[in-house]
Amino acid sequence: MDHKALSAHQAMLGTEVSRRRLLQLAALGAAGTALTGAPAYAAPPADKHAYRLTVLGTTDTHGNVFNWDYFKDAEYDDGAHNDIGLAKISTLVAAMRAERGEENCLLLDAGDTIQGTPLSYYYAKIDPITGGHVHPMAAAMNAIGFDAAAMGNHEFNYGLDVLDTFDRQLNFPLLCANAVDWDTGETVYQPYSLHTINPDGGRKLVVGVLGLVTPGVAIWDRAIVEGKVRFPGIVGQAKVFVPQMKAAGADIVVVSCHSGPNTSSSYGDALPYPENAATLLAEQVPDIDAILVGHAHLEIPQRFVTNKETGKQVLLSEPLRWGMRLTVMDLDLVKVRGRWQVSAAGAHLLNANTVPEDPAIVAILSGDHATVREYVNSVIGTSATAMSAATSRYEDTAAMDFVNHVQSAEVARALAGTAEAALPILSISAPFNRAAAIPEGEVTVRDVAGMYIFDNTLLGIVLTGEQVRAYLEFSARYFRQVTSAGPFAPDEITNAVTATAPNGTPDYNYDTMAGYTARLTYDIDIAQAPGARIKNLQYDGAPINPVQRFVVAINNYRQSGGGNFPGVTTAPVVYNAQQEIRQLIIDWVIAQGQIDPATFSTTDWKLTANDVPVVVQG
Template identity: 65%
Template structure:
C-alpha cells in the first residue's frame, strides 16, 4: 500500500532465475563454500531466507496481499548435484529431484521452462515436472505437428486482498528460449518445436487477459537485449524480453532469465499503449532475489496497475535457511562423496589457467579424449581412415588436475558443461575458416608484448560487444598427428591463421577430416562457420565430461606425455607474443 492513498494496494512478486542446480552455497569442483571476486553467495537455501523475510514483512502490513514467487527457468542442470540426480541416481528411478524438493518447500507459485531443462531428455524433464507442487510453464513449447502447447502456457492466481471484496487475478505466462531447437535438437526434433518469444506472447497475452487476468506477469527465459548466439540459424532472436515488452500490449512486468545479468529495474514503454512495463533479472544461481512491486487500484470493478517498480535482494546478506539445509543435506553429502572419490593418478600437474592464450596439456587432454572416443566409434566404417581432429574451449581457467591422485571433481572441473560428443566431416578449407573465426577472440596488437592477458583476449565483436567469452574461443588438435598453426594477432580478423599443417604437411583445401565437437557448438551456437551444416558421422549422446571421467577410471592414470604438445601459438607479424597472467 502506498503512504498517501488508502485505495491503492501493493502486490509483490518475487522471482529467481537460472538457478542451475544450486541449493547450497557450495562449489563442488573446489570442495569449499562458493566465493567469487564480488563475494556473491548462491543457492536456494539462501533464497529461502530472503523469501521468508519478505513474506514476514508483508504479512505485517495492512491491506497487503501475500507475495507470489516465480522462477524464469534453467533449474535442473549446472552442478554436480543436478548431474548426479539426472545420471548417477536419476529421478526417473524414483529419487525426488533436490531442486523440486527445495522449490516445493519454499513455496513457488510457478516457473518457466529454461533451455537447460531439456539437456537430460524429455523423460527426466517430465519426471521433474510431475514432482513439482506448482506448474512448469512454456507457452512456446509446442507439439511438433499440431503446434499446441505441450506444457501449460499460463496460470491464473487469485490473490486475496485483506479488506477488499474482490481478489486480484494474476495471469502468469511462461515463455522459454527458441534456441532449444538448436541446442537440444537430438532431444526435441520431431517432438517439440519452439515459436518466437514475441510471436507467441502476441498470441497468449490477450488470451490471459480474456481469461480474467487483472495483472499479467511474464516469466521469460530470454534476455532483455536483442541478440542471438545462433546468428541467423533461427528466424527468431534468442534474447527478446525487451522487444516483447515493447511490442506486445497487456504485459505489466517481466521476470527475465537466460542472460545471467543483474538488472534491478528496467522500464520499457509499450509502443501501442504507451504503458510502461517493468523488467527485472536477478543474476544467476540464486545470487539475487527479484522483487517486483505493483501498485493496484480498483477501477470499474477491476484491479488496474497504476504503479510499478522492482529491485533485487542480495543472497550474501543472509544465512541459509536451516529447513532447506536439513531437507537436502543427505543429497548434498552423497554428491560431495561422489565428486571427491579417487579414480586414478596424474603423472604431471595440468592447469587451464593460461589455456586461452597458450597451448596447454589441460586442453590437449580434453581434445584427446574426444578424438579418441570418436576414432574408436568409427572403427570399421568408411570414415575410419580419415584423420581425426577435436575442438575444445577453455571453459574454466581455474580448472587444474594435480599430480598424484585424481578425483572425479578434478576431471570434471576441466569440463563444467553437460555437453555431449558429436563428430562431423570438414574439409581443410573449412578447418582454416573455422580457426579464423575462432581467432576473433583475440584483440589486435601492434607488438610482441609482454601483454597482460586482458590486453590480448576476449575481444569485443558485433555479437559480443562486452567481449568474446572464453567458451567461444575454440582450439583444435589432432589425435594421431598434430594439427599445428599460428595465430598472428597483429593481423586483422580473417587473416590470422598461418602455417596450418597436419602431421608436418600443409593442410590442403580439399583434405578431409573427422572433427570431434560438442553438441552445443555443432548445433550452431556461437555461429561458427560450417560446423552446423557439416555431415554428422557420430552422435551417441555421450557426455564429454563423463568420457573424461571414464577414461581416467579405465586407464587408472593421466599421462600428458601421451597427448600433450605445443601445436599452436600466438604471434605478431610472425614473432612470438609474450602474454603474462
C-alpha cells in the same frame, strides 16, 4: 494467497520449521544489512481502491541449493564475493513476506532449474529422480513456497522422463506455453496459471502468470525433442495466450520468460524465432504488465519497455543467476470499473550475500548434499601420468590436449552420419586454471573438473583455413612483443596489454587450437607485431589450405562473442547440444577408465622469436 505447505519430503525428515520462526529469522537478518541495496520501502497505497502486489522472482538457479562449490569442495566464492543457492533465497523471501505481508507476495521462477551442478547431475544421472528420489530443487522450492515457475531450456537436457518427473514433484505449476505437440500443435505443458488474491477482505485480484521458454531448445536438445515437441516463437504464443488469460479473468499479466532481454540468437537464422525475445515480447504483445526475465544471466534491477500498440510501460527485471539475487517487483494497482490495473511499477534486486542460509532448507537437503560431496570426491578412473596446466599459457601441454581431445571426440560422435562428418575437426581451449592438475594414479571427479572451471557448453562451428589463421593471430595478441628468445619469466611475455584489455589480456582469452584425427601445427613468433605472428601453419603435415573447411569445437562463451575473436559469431553452427564441457570431460573419464596422454598428446605449437624457440623459465 495460498502458499503451499512445506513439502512431504521435509515433513518425512522431521525438519519442519514454523513459519513464525522463519519470519523471525528473516526479520532479524533484515534488521541490519540483510536488505542492503534495496530502496527505502514506500508504503502501499492507502486508498480502498488501491493495492500493492509484490512479485518476487528467481531465475537460472541451475541446481544450486547451497552456497557451495562442489568442484572445490568448499564454500562458493567469486571475485565479487557473491553467494548462491536457494537456501539463501529462502531467507530473502521470508524477509520480504514478513515486510510486505505474505498474502501480498507472489513468488515466481524463470527457468533453468535442474541442471548445472553436481547436485542436480547426480539426481538426473547417478540416482535419477525417475526412481523415486525427490529432486533437491523440487524439495527446496516446495518448502520455500513458490507459486509458479517457467521451464528453461536446460530443463530438457536430461530427457522428457526426468522433466515430467520433476514437474509432478512440484507443489506449484511448471509453465510453458510454447512447447507444443509435434503433430497436433497443442501445448504439452500447462501454459499459464491464475492466482486469486483477496486484498483488504474481498476485493478479488486475479494475477495471470504465463510461462515461456527460448525456442533454442529445438536446436540444443534436438535429439530429445525432435518428433515429439516443437517450440514456436515466444511472441507468437504470447499473442495467443495473453488474450485467453484476460478472458479467463486475469486482471494483470506477469510473464515468466526464459529468454534474454536483448534481441539476439546464438543460432543465427537456424530458427525463424529469436533466442532472446523478452524485449520484443514487451513491445509487441499488449496487456503484459511485467516480465521476469531469464536465460541471459544478466543483472537487471529494472528496465521499462514501451509496448508499441498501447504505449504502456512494461516492467522487466532479471536477477542474475544461481540464486545470487532476488527480484522484487512492486506493482501498484488501482481498481477501475471493477477491474484491477497497474498504475505504477518499480523493481530492485536483493543480494543473497547479505543473509544467512535458511536452516529449514539446509535441514531438508543436508543428506543429498553429503551424498553429492562424497560423489565428487570419488575415484572415477586413473591417469597413466600426471598432467598439469601450470605452463599451458606459454607451452603446449597434455592438459590442454586432453580438453581438446574430449571436445573433438564429442563433436565427431554427434556429427557421425551427417553431411559435416567428412570435415576435419579442430578444437580450441584456453588455460582457465593455472592450478589445474590431474595426478598420476587414481583420479576423482574433482580432479577432472578442475581442468574446466567454467560452466561453458560445447558447440561445433565451421571455419575455413583462412579463418583459422585469423583466429590464431587474434589469440596470439596475448603475448608481449620481445626482441630476443630469452630466457624470460612467464609474466614477461604473457598477458599483454591491448586496447581492449588495458589491465592485461586474461588467460581465458588465450586459445590454442589442436587437430583431432590429424595434427594442426604452428609457431607463434612473438618478436613480430600482433597480426603477423602465426608461422608454419600446417594441417596434416601440409600448409593449411585457406579455403578448406574445418569443424571447430568451441565453447559457447567464445562462439557468442566473448573475447571478440574473429569469424566465430557468424560461422555456421553444426553442433549445439548445450552439453557442459566440464561434464563431458568427467563422463569421458568414467567411460574410458584411464587417461593416457600418450594416446592424444603431441607438441603441436611453440613460441619463437625470429624463428628461434623462446626459452621460458617458470
